[in-house]
Amino acid sequence: xxxxxxxxxxxxxxxxxxxxxxxxxxxxxxxxxxxxxxxLRKAETEIRANLDQAVELGKVSASDADGxxxxxxxxxxxxxxxxEADLVIEAVPEEMESKIEIFTILDKICRPITIxxxxxxxxxVTEIASVTYRAKRCVGMHxxxxxxxMKLLEIxxxxxxxxxxxxxxxxxxxxxxxxxxxxxxxxxxxxxxxQC
Numbered sequence: 001x002x003x004x005x006x007x008x009x010x011x012x013x014x015x016x017x018x019x020x021x022x023x024x025x026x027x028x029x030x031x032x033x034x035x036x037x038x039x040l041r042k043a044e045t046e047i048r049a050n051l052d053q054a055v056e057l058g059k060v061s062a063s064d065a066d067g068x069x070x071x072x073x074x075x076x077x078x079x080x081x082x083x084e085a086d087l088v089i090e091a092v093p094e095e096m097e098s099k100i101e102i103f104t105i106l107d108k109i110c111r112p113i114t115i116x117x118x119x120x121x122x123x124x125v126t127e128i129a130s131v132t133y134r135a136k137r138c139v140g141m142h143x144x145x146x147x148x149x150m151k152l153l154e155i156x157x158x159x160x161x162x163x164x165x166x167x168x169x170x171x172x173x174x175x176x177x178x179x180x181x182x183x184x185x186x187x188x189x190x191x192x193x194x195q196c
Contacts, residue, residue: 028071
């Protein structure tokens with residue numbers, strides 16, 4: 001199983017910053033990317049506030065919160081964020097064209113062993129993965145909003161996702177303190193996913 005040490009998150013919107021929060025709290029070096037500097041500044045402020053609130057509520061220790069915050073890095077380009085990542089989680093708006101464009105770029109930038117994940121909730125991960133040369137290392141990681149509070153994580157196994165990739169992202173999900181459910185994408189329609 002591939003070991004994940006560095007997680008890159010593409011897109012610093014509500015979902016992206018929540019995923020970055022969870023990854024950093026899970027012990028991963030976490031690089032959050034957005035083209036807009038304001039989005040990164042807002043994400044940094046919100047993540048710090050959410051960590052502080054978790055400490056106040058007794059859900060996270062102060063040292064764990066500080067450790068998580070220190071593992072966060074910020075990048076203004078996909079190239080800068082993803083080049084050294086072991087796992088890249090795309091968290092851009094729910095538009096197939098945007099997701100395909102990002103996966104095409106990631107496939108060129110990332111090392112061959114890097115796992116590519118989409119946070120899509122309704123689009124076909126198999127279709128997104130088809131634009132890459134690493135379909136077996138592509139997977140869906142569907143987080144729920146707000147990510148820092150919601151425990152459930154759906155991992156969507158696309159048609160070509162291999163066992164190593166699945167095992168690696170399940171481990172990441174568990175380290176993020178999520179309740180992981182693996183579902184399989186059916187070949188005919190995303191709506192007919194089946195529990196496996």
